[in-house]
Amino acid sequence: MKNVLIISTSPRKNGNTQTLCEQFEKGAKEQGHNVNLIRIMDKKIGFCRACGACIRNGGTCILKDDMAEIITLFQKADVVVFATPVYFYGVSAQMKTFIDRMYPIWQHLGSKEVYYIVAAGLGTDIIEKSLGDITGFVEHFEHYEIKGRLYAPNTMDAGKVKEQPVMEEAYNMGKNI
Numbered sequence: 772m773k774n775v776l777i778i779s780t781s782p783r784k785n786g787n788t789q790t791l792c793e794q795f796e797k798g799a800k801e802q803g804h805n806v807n808l809i810r811i812m813d814k815k816i817g818f819c820r821a822c823g824a825c826i827r828n829g830g831t832c833i834l835k836d837d838m839a840e841i842i843t844l845f846q847k848a849d850v851v852v853f854a855t856p857v858y859f860y861g862v863s864a865q866m867k868t869f870i871d872r873m874y875p876i877w878q879h880l881g882s883k884e885v886y887y888i889v890a891a892g893l894g895t896d897i898i899e900k901s902l903g904d905i906t907g908f909v910e911h912f913e914h915y916e917i918k919g920r921l922y923a924p925n926t927m928d929a930g931k932v933k934e935q936p937v938m939e940e941a942y943n944m945g946k947n948i
């Protein structure tokens with residue numbers, strides 16, 4: 772049994788990213804894994820202030836919000852799923868905010884298996900240009916293996932993925948971790 776943390780970062784509750792995360796979650800839960808699907812929009816998370824307090828004090832953020840509980844889940848996770856829509860050739864603001872708030876533990880990010888789930892209005896070529904922020908974060912892990920990348924291109928409207936094979940692929944990806 773693995774601890775799985777899914778970071779779902781679209782603002783749209785019924786959007787493509789969240790739908791694929793729920794499929795991944797379903798597959799992983801059916802296999803008996805311990806899964807936490809966190810929808811960042813449902814959490815109270817402020818922007819990193821770059822005050823440096825966390826670096827001086829051994830890793831505690833001055834902001835008292837929901838990020839502390841997410842960092843605990845991250846530290847326990849064997850598997851982390853980064854799920855984002857593409858916004859202007861980048862990740863969502865919610866994903867970037869999550870990443871920046873990991874600064875308190877950036878030198879101790881541990882060893883993780885990593886999956887990407889990405890939805891975009893345009894094509895796969897655009898998705899591939901847009902993931903630098905996640906890659907830059909993952910490359911700071913002490914050890915990592917990117918185990919899967921699930922891309923959902925041509926999904927401008929919420930719910931579009933429901934008509935596509937990516938639904939099944941997300942479920943199978945969760946099932947096969």
Ligand SMILES: Cc1cc2nc3c(=O)[nH]c(=O)nc-3n(C[C@H](O)[C@H](O)[C@H](O)COP(=O)(O)O)c2cc1C
Nearest residue numbers: 781786787788856857858859860891892893926927
């Ligand atoms: C602010 C904003 C910027 C976007 N920028 C892009 C983009 O640069 N390239 C693209 O392919 N789609 C872009 N899109 C479309 C989204 O990627 C697409 O609607 C995606 O399905 C959203 O995921 P969601 O359904 O999980 O919210 C943008 C959408 C918004 C709201």
